[in-house]
Amino acid sequence: MIAETVCSAVSAAGLGIAVVTAYRKRFLTAARLAAYSLVPVGLVMTGVVGWLADTALSPTAWAGFGVLGAAWLLLAGTRAVERRRAGTGAERETARRTERGAVAPAASPTSPGGPTGPGARPATPRSAAPRAADPVEDFSDIEAILRKHGI
The missing domain is CATH 4.10.860 (DNA Excision Repair, Uvrb; Chain A)
Known part of the structure; x- marks a missing residue:
């Protein structure tokens, strides 16, 4: 009223x-x-x-809101724990595998079971990978550009 x-x-x-x-x-x-x-x-x-x-x-309505709040807290808490467990376990295992370099023997080009035959490319070690450009080269290119423009 x-x-x-x-x-x-x-x-x-x-x-x-x-x-x-x-x-x-x-x-x-x-x-x-x-x-x-x-x-x-x-x-x-x-x-x-x-x-x-x-x-x-209504006290019953307020009790119902309390029950709904408790249910929400339980769901949010279990979800947070589940994320924490999933994040630590799976990510740790993946990191361990990549650190050890776990590769299947057939997939590695340097392994005995790697690609062979007339069309196979020779395996290149990681140390022979192209390096970053030498800093001296970079400066020489810049100096050439500056000389070209008369600076």
């Missing part, structure tokens, strides 16, 4: 402000204020306000 009275008073005040705004020739703003002012009355007429008032004052 009190909630319905408060909503009606809020709507009446909002409509009064909308009338004053319309009197000041701000019709678009007045229409918007009138629309917002009619929402509480519409909620009272549909029964939503009564339902909310009954729910807010």
Whole structure:
């Protein structure tokens, strides 16, 4: 009963402000204020306000919210533990395998079971991989460009 009275008073005040705004020739703003002012009355007429008032004052409803909160905490906690376990175990195992260089013997080009025959390329060791350019070379290129432009 009190909630319905408060909503009606809020709507009446909002409509009064909308009338004053319309009197000041701000019709678009007045229409918007009138629309917002009619929402509480519409909620009272549909029964939503009564339902909310009954729910807010009900100890059973608050206990239900507590049970829902506890369920959410349990789900979030178990998920966090599951992520922690999955992250440490699987990632550690993958890191160990890559550190040891665990490669299947047939997949390695240097292994005896590697590719052989006339079309096979010789295996190149990792030390023969192309190196980064020497810093002196980089400066010589820059110096040549600067000389070209007369700097």
